Amino acid sequence: MKSQQSLEGAHLRVRAHGRSIARRRAVVLLAILCGVMVGVVRAEVSRTALVQQTVDAVVAVLADKSLTADQKRAKIQDIVYDHFDFNTLARLVLARNWKQLSPEQQKDFVEEFKKHLSMTYGKNVETYNNERAEVTGDRAEPGGDWTVKTKIVRLGAADVLLDYRLRQEDGSWKVIDVIIEGVSLVANFRSQFQEIVSNQGPQKLIDLLREKNAKGEPLKS
Amino acid sequence: MRILTRLILFIAAASLGLGWLSPSPTAAASESSAQSNHDPLEGMNRKIFWFNDKVDTYILVPVATGWDTIAPTRVKQCVSNFFHNLRFPIVTVNDVLQAKPLAAASDVGRFVVNTTVGVAGFLDPATGWGLEQHNEDFGQTLGYWGVPPGPYLVLPFFGPSDPRDAVGLAADLFSTVYPYFIAYVYTVSANATNTINARALALKDVQQVKEASLDYYVAVRNGYEQRREALVHDRKGLSEEQQRDLYNVETNDGE
Numbered sequence A: 001m002k003s004q005q006s007l008e009g010a011h012l013r014v015r016a017h018g019r020s021i022a023r024r025r026a027v028v029l030l031a032i033l034c035g036v037m038v039g040v041v042r043a044e045v046s047r048t049a050l051v052q053q054t055v056d057a058v059v060a061v062l063a064d065k066s067l068t069a070d071q072k073r074a075k076i077q078d079i080v081y082d083h084f085d086f087n088t089l090a091r092l093v094l095a096r097n098w099k100q101l102s103p104e105q106q107k108d109f110v111e112e113f114k115k116h117l118s119m120t121y122g123k124n125v126e127t128y129n130n131e132r133a134e135v136t137g138d139r140a141e142p143g144g145d146w147t148v149k150t151k152i153v154r155l156g157a158a159d160v161l162l163d164y165r166l167r168q169e170d171g172s173w174k175v176i177d178v179i180i181e182g183v184s185l186v187a188n189f190r191s192q193f194q195e196i197v198s199n200q201g202p203q204k205l206i207d208l209l210r211e212k213n214a215k216g217e218p219l220k221s
Numbered sequence B: 001m002r003i004l005t006r007l008i009l010f011i012a013a014a015s016l017g018l019g020w021l022s023p024s025p026t027a028a029a030s031e032s033s034a035q036s037n038h039d040p041l042e043g044m045n046r047k048i049f050w051f052n053d054k055v056d057t058y059i060l061v062p063v064a065t066g067w068d069t070i071a072p073t074r075v076k077q078c079v080s081n082f083f084h085n086l087r088f089p090i091v092t093v094n095d096v097l098q099a100k101p102l103a104a105a106s107d108v109g110r111f112v113v114n115t116t117v118g119v120a121g122f123l124d125p126a127t128g129w130g131l132e133q134h135n136e137d138f139g140q141t142l143g144y145w146g147v148p149p150g151p152y153l154v155l156p157f158f159g160p161s162d163p164r165d166a167v168g169l170a171a172d173l174f175s176t177v178y179p180y181f182i183a184y185v186y187t188v189s190a191n192a193t194n195t196i197n198a199r200a201l202a203l204k205d206v207q208q209v210k211e212a213s214l215d216y217y218v219a220v221r222n223g224y225e226q227r228r229e230a231l232v233h234d235r236k237g238l239s240e241e242q243q244r245d246l247y248n249v250e251t252n253d254g255e
Helices: A003-062 A070-081 A085-100 A103-125 A185-200 A200-216 B004-021 B025-030 B042-070 B075-084 B090-096 B100-116 B140-143 B162-173 B186-201 B203-212 B214-230 B240-247 B249-253
Strands: A130-142 A146-153 A160-169 A172-180 B153-155 B159-161
Touching: A003 A070, A003 A130, A003 A146, A003 A160, A003 A172, A003 A200, A070 A103, A085 A103, A085 A146, A085 A172, A085 A185, A085 B162, A103 A146, A103 A200, A103 B203, A103 B240, A172 B240, A185 A200, A185 B214, A185 B240, B042 B153, B042 B186, B042 B203, B075 B186, B090 B100, B090 B140, B140 B162, B140 B214, B153 B162, B159 B162, B186 B203, B203 B214
Parallel strands: none
Antiparallel strands: A130 A146, A146 A160, A160 A172, B153 B159
16 A cells, blocks of 8 residues: 555656656746747847937937037937948949949048038038937848838928838948938939949049039038 | 810820830930930930929029028928828829728828818828828829839929829829819919928928939939839839849949
8 A cells, every 4th residue: 555655656756757847848948939039039129229229319419409510410420430331332332333443442432422421411410400210110121131111200391201221240230221212322322323434434433522522521610 | 274285285295205215326325235224315304404403493492492481380381281181182093093992091081180170281180190191193003003104204394204104293183173163373373382382391302412412413313213113112112123233232243
């Protein structure tokens, strides 16, 4: 009787042990799964959060009344340079023509193009009118890029839809194109530069940019 | 009757574009083979573009700037709302023609809300209630059913277009409400008010495009083409092939 009981007890204990192993394994599996999911979710959050944080930072600078226009421009330029990959952007703009440029010209082009963009868009600092920006969604693109959609909410005017195309480089996501109401900046500049390069050569394009940049230097106001 | 005259003008302009669908030999010769160019009429287009730009710079912009200075932002927004509300028949008809019943229902609701609660359309409470504004016209409807835009076409006064959108513009005039009820003088002044107000709201944006571009004509042409295509596809993004062409560094430099 006793031995039978203890045998049964042992049996039960073994079964319980087996069950607890299974349970522990399930817990471990679940934990791993959760960990993976958290990782995936976090990776997704980080792209939209990155864009939201960046545009918030820019808006904070714009709204800061203690700063002069020049100080604002300098601060925003720092933020933008941190988050844009101008090398890729400039290369995509030139497309097939990129290879026509010597390494020296490529460097010049990236530099002048970057200056041109910050100059023309830097002027917006003076006309800031309490605009806000909100991330409205995102989507994966073929080839691993990511699009984060935002809208700029303006006082007394329709929203402007602005999409950022991000590409991962060395673990961090950088902007490689901006799409304003369906118009890609890369495609628009590509169409303009293509005609200049194919009709007048790449050096002419660099010279034109340099000339335009020299004419309207914005860092005075 | 007057609307008919205008319509004939439009169709004439559109068929002008269609008639020249085949590129002239000189235009084709000056094109580099590497690029796909939708602008066989570039010579004529640039002239009309130049003319439009002069009209804009010397007539429209000064008037719009004046209006921009005297009218507070809220007033300009109300005027803009009013004219957008009047576009309700165009938008709704084209929702239906593109088999978008939900959008059509939403736009009918929008019109009812904004015309009543929104005081004859000057205010836009509907957007806040989730009835967002849609941007539809007959050019988009044609595009939705697969009609290609055809060559780029700059219309005098109306600006960037193409044969498809010019025909669309003409068709949309039919579904505008007010010319049927109101005397011509008033519709003309209404159109003028709308144009001036819209131009006043876009002063900064246009100036920026001018400053940012190295070739203003090409920048506007490309912007128009991209924007229309995005609208036809309701901004669902580019096709995989277009993305490869635009964003792939390898395909761009490897021949």
